[in-house]
Amino acid sequence: MKQYNDPLSIQKINNVPTFVHSIATGVLSGEIYTDDINQQQYNMLKDIDTDKKIQSLPLWVESEKRFCYVRGHLDTTSDAFCNFVKIRCQQRLEQAGRFIVFSDCNDWDQFLNTHFTNSIQKTTRKSLLYKRTQPPYIYKTLPPGYSLQKINEAVIHKSRLFDEKYYREYWNSISNYVTNGFGYAIIYKDEVVCECTSIFANKWSVEIDIQTDTNHRGLGLASIAAKAFIEHGLNQEQKVIWDCTLSNTVSYQLALQLGFEHVHTYNLWNRS
Numbered sequence: 124m125k126q127y128n129d130p131l132s133i134q135k136i137n138n139v140p141t142f143v144h145s146i147a148t149g150v151l152s153g154e155i156y157t158d159d160i161n162q163q164q165y166n167m168l169k170d171i172d173t174d175k176k177i178q179s180l181p182l183w184v185e186s187e188k189r190f191c192y193v194r195g196h197l198d199t200t201s202d203a204f205c206n207f208v209k210i211r212c213q214q215r216l217e218q219a220g221r222f223i224v225f226s227d228c229n230d231w232d233q234f235l236n237t238h239f240t241n242s243i244q245k246t247t248r249k250s251l252l253y254k255r256t257q258p259p260y261i262y263k264t265l266p267p268g269y270s271l272q273k274i275n276e277a278v279i280h281k282s283r284l285f286d287e288k289y290y291r292e293y294w295n296s297i298s299n300y301v302t303n304g305f306g307y308a309i310i311y312k313d314e315v316v317c318e319c320t321s322i323f324a325n326k327w328s329v330e331i332d333i334q335t336d337t338n339h340r341g342l343g344l345a346s347i348a349a350k351a352f353i354e355h356g357l358n359q360e361q362k363v364i365w366d367c368t369l370s371n372t373v374s375y376q377l378a379l380q381l382g383f384e385h386v387h388t389y390n391l392w393n394r395s
Contacts, residue, residue: 181194197231
């Protein structure tokens with residue numbers, strides 16, 4: 124296998140997880156591999172067939188925090204590449220800590236299920252995209268005593284929703300998040316009661332993670348925080364993405380109410 128030598132072309136691949144964009148743009152540390160057979164440079168402006176080549180490109184992407192992504196059709200992927208993926212999965216499963224694989228298609232779902240039946244389990248997720256050019260209209264306003272604030276280090280230090288550990292897990296450090304990510308919090312009596320933050324972000328795309336304290340639900344806080352988040356992302360010309368499990372109907376319905384559109388259903392595999 125070779126490390127992929129044209130990571131910026133990954134922007135053109137449909138339905139790629141946001142963390143893959145973050146690796147390709149250098150926001151997160153990680154590795155991108157492709158099949159030797161298909162190893163080549165792609166020029167999006169000069170090659171009329173490039174888009175078709177990019178969409179069929181086999182890839183293994185792995186972040187420093189063991190978020191992984193595999194794509195490509197097995198009938199056009201070499202045995203060497205498949206074996207490389209199998210060995211990588213075996214190695215990661217033998218190690219402690221997180222190991223998550225985002226699967227691009229049924230081929231890889233079957234591959235993972237066949238080789239690691241007793242080691243990993245599948246979760247189906249939905250990915251939604253905000254396609255509008257303006258932020259959603261929210262008729263509710265903040266109740267008295269509540270205030271909206273952009274997330275900074277001070278907010279992170281006092282938050283019980285998305286705490287310091289969260290940002291170390293997904294961003295490697297708080298400073299990396301402050302530099303490359305963003306989010307909005309709602310404060311009540313100096314406590315963080317609702318947050319809409321970027322679990323992953325880069326110059327191409329940003330993915331929402333959102334929580335409301337159980338004692339402050341039913342007030343429309345999540346919609347208000349999400350509107351501020353969406354507006355910020357649009358101003359930075361980023362694709363704004365909402366991702367949730369198939370079973371999380373509350374999250375899915377909120378996304379639809381805000382104007383997101385379902386674009387992709389995929390499977391995520393993690394250790395059992």
